[in-house]
Every structure is written in C-alpha cells, then in structure tokens.
Amino acid sequence: MPVRAPTFVSRRRLFEQKLSDLHKCTNLNELKQLHAVIYKSNLHRDPFVAPKLISALSLCRQIGLALNVFDQIPSPNVYLCNTLIRAYIRNSEPEKAFQVLYRMQASGVLPDNYTYLFLLKASSGLRFVRMIHAHVEKCNLYSDLFMPNSLIDAYFKCGMLGVEAAKVLFGVMEERDLVTYNSMITGLVKAGELNEAKQLFDEMPQRDRVSWNAILDGYVKAGEMSRAFEVLEKMPTRDVVSWSTVISGYAKMGDIEMAKTLFDKMPEKNLVTLTIMISRYAERGLAKEAIALYNQMEEGSFKPDDITFVSILSASAQSGLLSLGKRIHHSIMKSRYKCAIVTSNALIDMYCKCGSLNRAWRIFNEMGRKDLVSWNVMIHGLAMHGHGKKALYLFDCMKLEGFAPDNVTFVGVLSACNHAGMLEDGIRYFYSMESAYNIAPQIEHYGCMIDLLGRGGRLNEALRLANCMPFKPNVVIWCSLLGACRMHNALDLAEEVLDQLVKLDPANAGKYSMLSNVYAAAGDWDNAANARLQMWKTANKTPPGASLIELDGEFHEFTVMDTTHPKSDRIHQTVNGLTQHLRKVAYSPTIAV
DNA sequence: CTAGGGTTAG
Numbered sequence: 001m002p003v004r005a006p007t008f009v010s011r012r013r014l015f016e017q018k019l020s021d022l023h024k025c026t027n028l029n030e031l032k033q034l035h036a037v038i039y040k041s042n043l044h045r046d047p048f049v050a051p052k053l054i055s056a057l058s059l060c061r062q063i064g065l066a067l068n069v070f071d072q073i074p075s076p077n078v079y080l081c082n083t084l085i086r087a088y089i090r091n092s093e094p095e096k097a098f099q100v101l102y103r104m105q106a107s108g109v110l111p112d113n114y115t116y117l118f119l120l121k122a123s124s125g126l127r128f129v130r131m132i133h134a135h136v137e138k139c140n141l142y143s144d145l146f147m148p149n150s151l152i153d154a155y156f157k158c159g160m161l162g163v164e165a166a167k168v169l170f171g172v173m174e175e176r177d178l179v180t181y182n183s184m185i186t187g188l189v190k191a192g193e194l195n196e197a198k199q200l201f202d203e204m205p206q207r208d209r210v211s212w213n214a215i216l217d218g219y220v221k222a223g224e225m226s227r228a229f230e231v232l233e234k235m236p237t238r239d240v241v242s243w244s245t246v247i248s249g250y251a252k253m254g255d256i257e258m259a260k261t262l263f264d265k266m267p268e269k270n271l272v273t274l275t276i277m278i279s280r281y282a283e284r285g286l287a288k289e290a291i292a293l294y295n296q297m298e299e300g301s302f303k304p305d306d307i308t309f310v311s312i313l314s315a316s317a318q319s320g321l322l323s324l325g326k327r328i329h330h331s332i333m334k335s336r337y338k339c340a341i342v343t344s345n346a347l348i349d350m351y352c353k354c355g356s357l358n359r360a361w362r363i364f365n366e367m368g369r370k371d372l373v374s375w376n377v378m379i380h381g382l383a384m385h386g387h388g389k390k391a392l393y394l395f396d397c398m399k400l401e402g403f404a405p406d407n408v409t410f411v412g413v414l415s416a417c418n419h420a421g422m423l424e425d426g427i428r429y430f431y432s433m434e435s436a437y438n439i440a441p442q443i444e445h446y447g448c449m450i451d452l453l454g455r456g457g458r459l460n461e462a463l464r465l466a467n468c469m470p471f472k473p474n475v476v477i478w479c480s481l482l483g484a485c486r487m488h489n490a491l492d493l494a495e496e497v498l499d500q501l502v503k504l505d506p507a508n509a510g511k512y513s514m515l516s517n518v519y520a521a522a523g524d525w526d527n528a529a530n531a532r533l534q535m536w537k538t539a540n541k542t543p544p545g546a547s548l549i550e551l552d553g554e555f556h557e558f559t560v561m562d563t564t565h566p567k568s569d570r571i572h573q574t575v576n577g578l579t580q581h582l583r584k585v586a587y588s589p590t591i592a593v
Numbered sequence: 594c595t596a597g598g599g600t601t602a603g
Contacts (some may be wrong), residue, residue: 064601117594149594182595213596220597242599307599314600346600376601411602417601418603476603 019043023055031060036218044069053084058087061368078104078112085118094122113141120150126158126165133169152281156187163191182210189218213241215495220249240266247349251280271302275311282315291324298331305339313346322354324431324482345373352381372403380412388420407439414448423456438581443471457492476544 018025018034025031035053043049051068057066066087073080081104088097097119104111116132133151141147148169153164153173170176171182181204188197201207212235219228225246232238232246243266251259263269263277274297281290294312297304304312309332316325329347332339339347344367349470351360362377364370375398382391395413398405410433417426430449433439446469453462462481466473478501484493565571 077595120594151594153594179595185596186595186600210596215596217596239596241597246597248597270597279597279599305598310599317600342598342600373601378601380601391595410603415603442602444602453602474603480603 013366019049019052022049023052023059025056025059028060028062031056031062035065045072047077047080052079054083054087058090061091063087063091063093071310075107076109078109078115081109082112082118085115085122087416089118089122098128099121107488111135111139113146116141120154124354127156129158129162130165130197145175145177145180147181148173149177149183152180152183152187156190158542160191163193178204178208178211179204182214185211185214185218189214192221194218194222202291209235209237209239209242211235213239216242216245219485220245220252223249223253225249225253225255225446228487240270240273242269244276247273248276248280251276251284254284256280256284256286263476271297271305271308274302275304275308278308279311279313282318285318287315287319291321294328303335304331306343309343310346313343313350317346317350317353319576320354322351322356325350325354341367341371341374342367345371348374348381349377352377352384357381357385357387369456372402372406372409375403376406376408376412378407379416382415383412383419388416388418391416392420392425394431404438405437406444409447410437410439410441411444412446414445415453418448418452421456423452423458425451434503443469443474443477446471446481447477449572451480451484455487456482457488458482459488459490463493472502478504 004383015037018036021023022034025034030280038044038049038053044053050073054066054067057063057069066084070076070080070084073259076084081100085097085100087148088094088100099113101111101119104115116136120129129151129310132154135141136147152166152169155162158165159422166184170180173180181200185197185200188194188200197215197218201211204211212231214267216228216231216235218459219225219231228246232242235242243262247259248264250256250262259277259280263273266273274293278290278293278297281293283289290312294304294308294315297308312328313325316322316328325347328350332343332347338353344363347361348363351357351363359379364374367374370593375394379391379398382388382394391412395405395416396411401530410429413429414426414587417429419421426449429443433441446465450462450466453459453465460482463506465478466481478497481497482494482501485491485497563572
C-alpha cells in the first residue's frame with residue numbers, strides 16, 4: 001500500500017483522540033496548541049471538554065487559565081466544580097479549593113462524595129476534617145463506606161486529637177469493611193499504637209494482603225525485626241510490598257547484610273524496592289553500592305522517579321561525586337518538563353556539597369516555587385562555602401518572602417556566623433531563636449555555639465555551655481571542643497576533653513589521631529608519635545572512614561595513612577606540597593578565626 | 594478510602 005498524506009478525516013480523528021486523552025496531557029507545548037484549537041472551535045464550553053481542559057491545565061500548572069475556562073461556564077455542575085477543586089489542590093492552594101465549596105453552597109450546587117474526598121486530601125488540620133465530617137453527616141452521604149473510610153484516614157493525619165476522633169468514628173460505624181479495618185490498623189501503626197493495631201488485626205473477620213502488610217509495617221516501625229520476620233514467614237502470601245517492608249526495616253536497623261540477602265532472595269522487585277536499597281546504601285555512606293544499583297536501574301526496565309533521583313543525589317552529595325551528580329541532573333532534565341521542588345532541593349544540596357556553588361545558586365534562582373527546604377539548603381550551602389554574609393542576607397530574604405525559619409534554618413544561620421567569624425552575631429541569633437521565633441535550641445544549635453565560642457578563643461565559655469546545656473554532650477560536641485583546644489594550644493583542657501571522649505566512646509581511633517594533632521601543633525612530637533601508635537592499636541576494631549573520588553569514571557578510595565594506591569607516593573607528595581603552600585599563604589591550623 | 598521508597602542539620 002502506498003503511503004498517503006493524512007486526510008482531513010484522519011486529522012480530525014487524531015484531534016478527537018487527543019481530546020479524549022486531554023485530561024492526562026502533561027506536555028505544556030502540546031496543551032497550549034490544543035488550548036488554542038479548543039477555544040477557536042468554541043469547544044471550551046462543551047460539558048465534556050471543559051473538565052478535561054481544567055484538569056490538564058492544572059497538571060501543567062496553568063491554574064489561571066483553568067479558572068478562566070471555569071468562569072466561562074454559566075452554571076457549572078458538581079462534576080466541573082470538583083474538577084476545579086482538584087485543580088487547586090494540585091496547585092497546593094487548599095484555601096481556594098475550599099472557596100469553591102462555599103461558592104457551590106451559595107449557588108445551590110449540591111456537593112457529592114467526590115467533592116469531599118478531594119477536599120479531604122487537601123485539608124490538613126483537624127478543623128477542616130471536622131467541618132467536612134459535619135457536612136457529610138448533614139447531607140447523609142453514607143450510601144457506601146467510601147466517605148466514612150476516607151474520614152478515618154483523614155482524621156489519622158491530624159495528630160493526637162485526630163487519632164481519638166478516628167477511634168470514635170470507627171466505634172459508631174454500624175457497618176465496616178476490609179478497608180475500614182485496614183485504615184484503622186495503618187493509622188494506629190503510624191500513631192505508634194501497635195498494641196491496639198494488633199488487637200484489631202486479631203479481631204477483624206477476614207484479612208487480605210494489605211492487612212498483613214500493615215501489621216508487618218507496625219513491627220518494622222517498632223524495630224521488632226524478629227517479630228516482623230516471623231510475620232513475613234507466617235503470612236499466607238507475600239508480595240513486593242511485604243518483602244520491601246522487611247528489607248527496609250533491616251537496613252534501617254543497620255543490618256544491611258540481612259537486607260541484601262532478602263533483596264537477592266525476593267522473587268520480584270520493582271522501582272520502590274530498588275529505591276529502598278539505593279537510599280539505605282546512601283544513608284550508610286555506601287555510595288559505591290548505591291551507584292551500582294542505580295546504574296543497574298538505568299540499564300534495566302525501571303524508570304527512576306523523583307524519589308529515586310533524590311536518593312541517588314543524596315548519595316552523590318555525601319560522597320562529593322560531582323560527575324555522577326551532573327549525570328543524574330542530565331537524566332532528570334531529559335525525563336521531565338519541570339523539576340519537582342524536592343528534586344531541585346536535592347540538586348542544590350548535591351552541587352553545594354560537590355563544590356559547585358555556582359550551579360547550586362543557578363538552580364535555586366531559577367526555581368519557580370521554593371519551599372522551606374530550598375532556603376535551608378541554600379543558606380547552609382553558602383555557609384559551607386564560607387559566604388557567611390550572603391547566607392545571612394538570604395535568611396532575611398526568606399523571611400521577606402513569608403517563610404518562617406525552622407530549627408534546621410538556624411543550624412545554617414549559626415554555621416554561617418561560624419564560618420564568617422561573626423561571634424557576636426551568632427550569639428544574638430542563638431538567643432533570638434527562642435525569643436523571636438519560638439524555637440527551642442536543640443543539641444545541634446548548642447554544638448554550633450560551642451564551636452563558635454571555641455574557635456573565637458573563648459574556650460572556658462564553650463566548656464561551660466557544654467556542661468550546662470539541657471543535653472548530655474555527645475561525641476561531636478567534645479570533638480569540636482578538642483579542635484578548639486588544638487587551635488588555641490590549650491593542652492590541659494585537651495586532656496580533660498579527651499577523657500570525656502574516651503568515656504563516651506572508647507573504641508574509636510579518630511580521637512587519638514586528633515590528640516596527636518594537638519600535641520603536634522604544640523610541638524610535642526614524642527607524645528604525637530605515641531598517640532599514633534595508640535591509633536594503630538585501636539584501628540583494627542573499627543573500620544576506618546574512607547574518602548571516595550571519581551576520576552574519568554573510575555573510583556579511588558582512600559583511608560587514613562593508606563599507601564595501597566598504585567600512585568600513592570605521588571599523591572602524598574602532592575598533598576604535602578599543597579599543605580606547605582597553604583601554610584605559607586593563608587592557612588595555619590594554630591591560628592584562630 | 595487501606596500496604597513498601599525521598600531532600601536540609603554540628
């Protein structure tokens with residue numbers, strides 16, 4: 001058959017096809033074309049086309065155009081109103097979604113099940129859920145169990161009081177189905193009430209896989225891995241979720257071996273399973289394993305999604321693997337029209353930690369919408385790179401844009417002061433946390449302050465703060481004090497701090513190394529050599545920390561006093577040369593900031 | 594409407 005040019009009829013059919021799939025359209029350019037054609041042919045008032053158009057516009061974040069379509073319909077029906085509600089929810093504007101509900105009530109359009117379901121998805125806060133519950137009671141929307149089941153789920157997302165409300169609702173329900181029980185069990189598990197969840201699980205009339213998986217998750221969340229494993233073996237049938245839940249649990253408890261064993265053993269894996277392993281590897285600093293799995297995924301049949309990207313970016317960031325990070329950035333840009341906020345945040349963090357502040361800054365500036373984490377990551381990134389003043393400027397900007405700083409923000413702000421040597425400002429910000437922002441300082445913030453005071457030479461104040469803060473000083477606090485002692489040649493204090501460190505964590509080699517530096521800095525080489533010896537004696541007990549770099553696609557791993565690399569001599573020569581050069585021009589480990 | 598995965602912290 002000869003190939004023919006598309007006729008008028010087939011072109012029309014193509015358009016109809018596109019119209020029927022319109023609500024799934026996520027390509028903005030394609031949508032804009034369709035939008036124009038629809039308006040030209042006056043189809044935007046068509047009761048079948050309008051909701052689809054609104055849906056597609058909201059998917060492509062064109063909420064203004066979506067509202068425009070809605071406003072052209074003289075008397076919108078429930079279905080169309082629901083579409084607009086969902087559009088606002090997709091656009092993270094729940095208040096506007098509720099305004100649509102009020103508009104419906106004012107114009108006499110009766111809300112239905114879906115109206116409330118969409119609103120429930122958006123509503124955070126007990127007040128909203130109670131309000132919807134009242135509406136549902138009033139309109140008697142109890143023809144099936146959809147509504148009460150959704151209400152139970154929504155109540156559980158409202159904190160402690162919500163948990164009680166869910167229990168009350170469950171108690172008065174005359175009819176319950178599997179989903180009712182499952183929602184209760186899931187909610188109770190999330191609220192940490194494992195015993196009550198277990199009780200319901202035991203008394204429910206029948207159980208399918210979802211119930212088993214929910215109770216499995218309960219044991220995993222409680223850290224009871226042997227019980228979880230028992231359930232995994234006992235349950236009638238296991239699916240990907242069952243295996244993944246248990247694998248994730250073992251890895252979280254630190255038993256990565258067992259996680260890997262089960263991962264290899266499970267009959268069928270999916271995207272989530274692989275992502276779990278990648279993120280657990282990343283979490284434990286096993287970058288090489290995380291990358292290997294990610295590569296396997298890229299070659300295989302699973303397409304990474306945002307959560308996968310975030311996990312592997314976290315692995316790249318932790319290991320400082322810029323080339324890997326860039327490669328992932330490229331894959332992300334290839335696979336989607338626009339980055340999700342979380343993904344952009346992870347990219348910013350990765351570029352900061354891999355030393356490319358410029359790239360991080362560009363992404364931060366080009367983001368359409370930012371969230372609190374975006375600001376936190378950028379402030380911290382600037383602080384890390386020594387741009388203390390700029391970080392503090394950004395802190396002012398975020399407040400101007402209406403973001404309330406949280407505890408993480410203040411870690412960034414305090415470390416900005418630290419890196420810029422702004423001792424007095426740091427103290428001022430620290431006290432403002434409680435007085436101006438109602439945030440109680442955590443051990444991390446005390447850590448920043450102790451570091452700041454120590455670097456500034458106010459060692460006694462630093463020590464006093466460590467001893468009188470409402471937390472027991474941890475290893476990080478003592479190490480930071482030890483560093484300050486080294487910096488200011490405070491040998492006596494260093495001994496005292498070291499005693500505390502040894503008491504807290506006897507089997508750690510790093511401390512001896514640190515102490516050796518204290519002596520070395522003070523010119524006491526005999527004791528320095530002794531400390532090194534001690535370090536080697538204890539080193540066998542703990543695996544040494546390793547650094548990993550990637551060069552031309554090959555990984556190179558180094559540990560303390562490592563001479564196994566084939567070019568070890570040249571590497572050490574170069575490092576020594578650099579150190580001497582640094583000492584000459586600017587940096588000296590004994591000079592205070 | 595119910596089950597497993599994610600980002601920021603000294």
